[in-house]
Amino acid sequence: LRYKSQFLYPTLQSCCCRTIHSDAKPKDPFTLAQKDLTSLYDDIKKELFVSKEELKSLCDYYFDGKGKAIRPMIVVLMARALNIHSNRAGDLIPGQRSIAMISEMIHTASLVHDDVIDGSDKRRGKKTINDVWGERKAILAGDFILSAASMALARIGNNTVVKVLSQVIEDLVRGEFMQLGSKENENERFKHYLEKTFKKTASLIANSCKAVSILVNSDPEVHEIAYQYGRNVGIAFQLVDDVLDFTSGANHLGKPSAADLKLGLATGPVLFACQQFPELHAMIMRRFSSDGDVDRAWQYVLQSDGVQQTNYLAQRYCEEAIRQVSMLRPSPERDALIKLTELVLTRDK
Amino acid sequence: LRYKSQFLYPTLQSCCCRTIHSDAKPKDPFTLAQKDLTSLYDDIKKELFVSKEELKSLCDYYFDGKGKAIRPMIVVLMARALNIHSNRAGDLIPGQRSIAMISEMIHTASLVHDDVIDGSDKRRGKKTINDVWGERKAILAGDFILSAASMALARIGNNTVVKVLSQVIEDLVRGEFMQLGSKENENERFKHYLEKTFKKTASLIANSCKAVSILVNSDPEVHEIAYQYGRNVGIAFQLVDDVLDFTSGANHLGKPSAADLKLGLATGPVLFACQQFPELHAMIMRRFSSDGDVDRAWQYVLQSDGVQQTNYLAQRYCEEAIRQVSMLRPSPERDALIKLTELVLTRDK
Structure with missing residues (x-):
């Protein structure tokens, strides 16, 4: 298939790393991160403390502790794994905890907009x-959640960390802009999609992982491992999200299926399907705006192996994430990060 | 008048500082700042460099060099005055120049929203x-202009500066929120108005002035002088802006007059007028939303001395700004900052 050229897997190398490690059964990532995550949302609310009652209820609205908290969970586990790797106590230092909070705040601010x-x-x-x-x-x-996140970021008092997480905010905006205007030609389209996916989803996870590394380690190779784990898991997470938009019912995901098509967005499954059904090309170009486009595109995708191919691609990214994080010294948290890639691939909501 | 209680002038002290200094005729602030300001907008555009043509034209739209550039001008003059005060060469250090740019970028991002x-x-x-x-x-x-500003801020590499300017972004949002929901009782209203004015306008100027001071001086008293000059000039600037909304025609200001009333906002002139014409109270409470409210309120304001009183208040704030900046060692830039307060008071657009 055409899309399986090298640009798809820029950092992927052949590996069979699923068997390298983990003799003991790895702990569930959620259980392992729970200690740190429990009070996280309360702390975010303190961060957002404001006197105006209404602004407060708005800002608290999404920090209800009912989200998957996947970002802070990855950050917490990565921080602990890195601390152990760097011959420190596993417990988070305050700056790392702040980064876990900030990652969720930046994510939420961008959702709101x-x-x-x-x-x-x-x-x-x-x-x-x-x-x-x-x-x-x-x-x-x-704006307010973002400004509170910036304040919390400034308080960490590490300039490199400020730079790394400011880059995330820029990536999020650029990614959203790419999504609004994806009028590229067919050859450029998949590259554009993966770049957008990196900017809108993976940059935050990758750079947050890098930031917690910077606070406890001076070795750029370790920062790179942290970054690459986050980057690859982040892209896989979004690819699976894009699949679920086609395969999961409205009741399950909490949002109507085919929401992306309705928004005019061509994600992985459609882009792969377009290779088998070139009729999709015109629909992609007009962003599924003609009557019946959404239904027809949906049918083509289900008849194609677009979903399967996107899942396969997500799996490859997870393999690379595992290869990266396996270079860290063994720890329950490292193994939980490996285990997490499985959950990313098998989640159904 | 009731509003002339101490809360109006929290930092004002009796002074006759207009005569303390300036034996020679001070240079025009615009002329003096020109050297630094000339390429500022080009540099901002470089800061906003983006590959997507459309995003670029959007971001460049307001940085056309046709604005008053009052914020970067104050920052540039303050930086030079502070450098001389601190026994340095007058020329801006790179971080100070960045702060001048960032102040204009933050301002513009907030205008766009x-x-x-x-x-x-x-x-x-x-x-x-x-x-x-x-x-x-x-x-x-x-969002994008703000993220570019945050990136530029991070690159300055001074944590205190990051904190000081992050506070501005938070103040801007809180100020805008205060403006949306000003349902306070009559006694609280003027205080609320001045607090909103500080947050929406003066905080940016005050904290930018403080930030350029932090980069070259370790004396908190000097930071405070810089901050207080910016704070007082900033509030005066907005008070005059609120007056011009009543006194300046649409052709002049480039926006329709009484725009604030049409948005439901009660600014200085209306709040003062309400003391003479209590009929305004009900209109303020319903945010001038009934038929004819805007016209009637406008008439009351013109019949009252609301405009005059607001101008008088702006003058008091300028006097305090002069008193503060006069504590710096004499320099052409310091005197230009004094001269600038006159321009703030007498501008007609």
């Missing part, structure tokens, strides 16, 4: 902020 | 970004 931009009325089974409070206040709430 | 929030279609005689490109792209453009 994305929902305004997409005009979405549902997210995680709840009404969106723009649906409940209106667009104006949703824009402000996003 | 404010225009979306207010649904404004005109700004500085141009169509707004949301009017030309739509709301979605305007939200993103604001």
Whole structure:
């Protein structure tokens, strides 16, 4: 297949690393991170402390502790694994804990603005902020969460960390912009999709992992391992998300299926399907805007092996993530990060 | 008058500082800052360098060099005055120049979002970004300019500066939120208005002045002088802006007069007028939303001495700004900062 050229797997190397490690059964990542995650949302709310009652309820709305907390969980586990790798106690240092919080805050701020931009009325089974409070206040709430995250970032007091996480905010905006205007030709399209996926999803995870490394280790190779684990898991996570948009019912995911098609977005499954059904090309170009496009595209995708191929690609990224993190000294947290890639691949919501 | 209680002038002290200094005729602030400002907008555009042509045109739209550039001008003059005060060469160090750019970028990002929030279609005689490109792209453009500003801020490499300017971003959002929901009782209203004015306008100027001081001086008293000059000039600047909304025609200011009333906002002139014409109270409470409210409120303001009182208040803030900056060692730039307060008070657009 055409898309399986080297640009798809820029850092992938052949490996069979699933068998390298983990003689003992790895602990469940959620269980292992729980200690640090328990009070995380309370701390975020303290961070967002504001006197105006309404602004407070807006900002707290998504920090209800009901999210998957996948980002802070990865950051917490990576921080512990890195601390052990660096001959320190496993426990998080305060700056690392802040980074876990900041990663979730930046993510949430970008969701709030994305929902305004997409005009979405549902997210995680709840009404969106723009649906409940209106667009104006949703824009402000996003700005506010982001500014609170910047304040918390500044307080960590490490310039390299500030740079690394500022890059994330820029990537998120550039990624969203790429998503709005994806009018590239067919050959460029997959590359564009993966770049957008990196910027919108993986950059935050990759750079947060790098940031917790910077705080306890001076070896750039270790930072790179942390970064590459986050980058590869992040891309895999989004690829699976894009698959679930086709395979998961509305009740399950908390948002209507084929939401991406409805927004005019061609993700992995459609791009792979287009290789088998060139009829999709014109629909992709007009962003599924003609009557019946969404349904027809959906049918083509289900008839194609687009879903399977996207899952396969996600699996390859997870393998690379495992290869990277396996270079760290063994620890329960390292093994939980390996285990986590399985959960990323097999989740159904 | 009731409003002239101590909370209005928390830092004002009796002074006659206009005569303390300046034996020679001070240079025009614009002329003096010109050298540093000339290439500033080009540098901002480089900062916003992006490959996507459209994102670029959006971000460049307001950095056309046609604005008053009042913020970077104050920052540049303050930096030079502080350098001389601190026994350094007057020329800006790179970090100070970055702060001048960042101040204008943060300001512009907040304008872009404010225009979306207010649904404004005109700004500085141009169509707004949301009017030309739509709301979605305007939200993103604001986010992007802000993220570029954060990146530039991180590159300065001084943690205290990062904290000081992150505070500005938070203040801007809180100020805008205060403006959306000003339902305070009559006694609280003026205090609320001044606090909003500080957060939305003066915080950026005050903290930028403080930031350029931090880079060259270790004396907190000097930082405080810089901060207080910026704070007082900033509040005066906004008070005059609020007056001009009543006294300046649409052709002049590039935006329709009484824009604030139309947005439901009660600024200085209305709040003072309400003391003479209690009929305004109900209109303020319903945010001038009933038919004819805007016209009637406008008439009351013109019949009252609200404009005069607001101007008088702005003058008091300028006097305090002069008192503060006069504590710096004499320099052409210091005197230009003094001269600038006159321009703030007498500008008619």
